[in-house]
Amino acid sequence: MENSVDKRSRWRGSLLAGAIGDALGAKTEFDSIDRIREIAGPAGITDFIPAYGGVGRITDDTQMTLFTLEGLIRAHVALRLTGDIEVGYFLQLAYQRWLHTQGVPWDRARGPKDDSVQPDGRLVTNRELYSRRAPGLTCFGELEAYGKTGVRGTIDRPINNSKGCGGVMRAAPVALWTDDPSQVFAVAAESSALTHGHPSGYLSSGTFAVIVHHLLDGRSLPDAVDAAKAILVRWPGHAEQLPALDQAFALAEQGSPTPEKVESLGQGNVGETALSMSVYVALTTEDPNSALLASVNHSGDSDSTGSVCGNLVGAMYGEQALRESWLDRLELREVIEGVADDALAEFGPDAPTGDQWSVRYPAH
Ligand SMILES: [Mg+2]
Secondary structure (H helix, E strand, O other): OHHHOOHHHHHHHHHHHHHHHHHHHHHHOOOOHHHHHHHHOOOOOOOOOOEOOEOOOOOHHHHHHHHHHHHHHHHHHHHHHHOOOOHHHHHHHHHHHHHHHOOOOHHHHOOOOOOOOOOOOOOOOOHHHOOOOOOOHHHHHHHHHHHHHOOOOOOOOOOOOOOEOOOHHHOHHHHHOOOOHHHHHHHHHHHHHOOOOOHHHHHHHHHHHHHHHHHHOOOOHHHHHHHHHHHHOOOOOOOOHHHHHHHHHHHHOOOOOOHHHHHHOOOOOEHHHHHHHHHHHHHOOOOHHHHHHHHHOOOOOHHHHHHHHHHHHHHHHOHHHOOHHHHHHOOOHHHHHHHHHHHHHHOOOOOOOOHHHHHHOOOO
């Protein structure tokens, strides 16, 4: 049945379900499951809970995922024009634009290599994105530092020793970057190494993006994880991510997810468990909507596991399987769908040209 879903539906589904999971967990990031049951009732979270002034509001996880995607589109536009680009630089600048939406003036956010007076492109000209939604301190701090120094974190020159989930939570769009899974892994790892220098902070992203990449092609989750693990083991520093995934598969043999089982894998606040908890939930559910609920009902980093798990199950089941009452109330739905479609156009066989496209996605 999964194979009858087309790639566009899987791709849009991945981004939309990620945002829904983020919004479902927005209110209860790090609340204990007991506290969640107090707030939402004995069944835990079953629907959006008002957060950040409304229902269906997304958080930094979705904001940054959108900027990852915009950075990739702009990098690809530049690649078509010049034939040679450094994708990490485009991702860095995309995150600097996100930093500006968080209230940092552009002349302090843009970094010393950029002398533009105003940030440009599709996302940053959308005022709806100008809102702080409990941004991760590591991301915020390292991007602020880049704004001062222009020094980019890389895998070879780690910027810190953080393995927070702020890298993996924004990495799903890299799935679309190329047909070569090893390159998907490398670019996703690089995207996270901009802010997270510990291997579990960036190898989780590489693994995650490769899993999504294969899910978009209609492969099963166990197949997709196996293919990603085969790449992961070639990278130094995989000693945490690899067993975390194996633990998820072992626990999945015990049937349906419960909050207690989910949190037995971790808190989801670090890269390797944000991914393993999300994979576990996706393995043990049969539709994206129950997966989304299971992914936020635990004592850990609910919005991030909701976001990462949503990216997985949206790609597995497609957008048409997502609960309409969630889609209808999801903040930024049109922006998410619009940028998702733009990405399919840019990465498709007939990439757009012309002035309008280069205003939306400038090649820098
Ligand atoms: Mg968040």
